[in-house]
């Protein structure tokens with residue numbers, strides 16, 4: 001119990017009685033967390049406070065380091081309706097850091113900095129698109145994404161000059177692109193990543209139609225190329241994709257080279273989006289593959305926002321099932337993963353992938369006060385994936401509020417899913 005002591009220091013706020021989980025500091029206990037001047041000022045089973053101290057009772061809640069979403073699409077307007085308002089998926093959804101996956105390019109990065117990063121409350125990072133035009137309209141036009149649209153030197157220069165924002169390179173290794181250009185794009189993207197010494201984030205799962213009807217449809221011919229190309233720290237995305245060309249091959253089994261790549265140090269990001277399939281997730285997890293990070297992959301074509309134009313709604317696909325980073329955590333719980341496995345996927349592991357180091361990570365005393373508080377409820381809910389497959393969850397995580405640099409933001413975004421209780 002928190003006790004009162006008039007000699008105690010005054011804090012800006014004290015969160016009392018929550019389950020504090022901080023994988024980077026090996027912490028999982030019921031504790032109080034005190035914030036002062038934008039930093040964690042105290043963390044203990046019971047922090048002594050003065051009578052009029054501003055406290056928030058978070059007993060029963062999860063108190064986590066600020067959540068990091070490794071896969072967002074927030075380059076509004078420039079990427080058409082594909083980009084979502086950053087703070088809607090960021091701080092107002094309980095997420096303190098967003099990584100735009102491949103929206104900005106060497107050409108459009110200055111606009112990303114000026115119109116997305118600067119005005120946003122959320123901490124914004126990005127993986128640079130390997131293509132000179134970036135992720136326009138969610139990569140609708142396949143001809144814009146061939147090797148002729150990659151400028152290695154321009155991309156390397158853009159990364160070198162913008163390391164405060166850019167932490168990697170985004171490319172696609174998907175069967176529509178391979179049917180046109182083989183592995184040329186991925187090789188050029190790897191060249192950019194190597195020269196700039198950043199990780200390469202590789203999209204798997206079909207995005208574009210095949211060039212010829214009889215082109216091979218599985219990922220079986222793509223993954224062996226990647227096994228040779230990917231280095232430790234590079235990231236394979238969408239392991240649970242319901243689209244062809246992912247981890248699961250034509251024979252319905254996880255391709256054997258995936259395990260080899262992971263053993264080598266290649267990382268796996270869930271990249272939920274409209275890809276997520278409970279059936280594929282089960283197969284991949286049953287094969288012993290545990291993803292490293294959980295990107296929500298929300299964008300304007302799978303997330304309906306208020307005041308979206310009829311034009312944007314025409315793009316909506318994936319069954320328009322509301323989701324978010326915290327509901328994706330709930331889905332992993334329902335698939336049998338533990339909180340101890342899931343929390344690092346949205347905190348310490350993405351921090352490592354992005355090169356975010358102390359004092360900007362974790363809840364240690366003296367760290368930036370980046371904290372996400374989640375309500376952890378027990379009950380019975382029905383969860384749906386984009387194939388319409390439904391599973392039952394007896395737990396539901398939802399964001400309540402977060403602190404970024406000590407500033408509090410309520411999780412009041414209109415897009416936060418309301419679970420179907422049964």
Ligand SMILES: [Zn+2]
Pocket residue numbers: 071073101273297
């Ligand atoms: Zn995406």
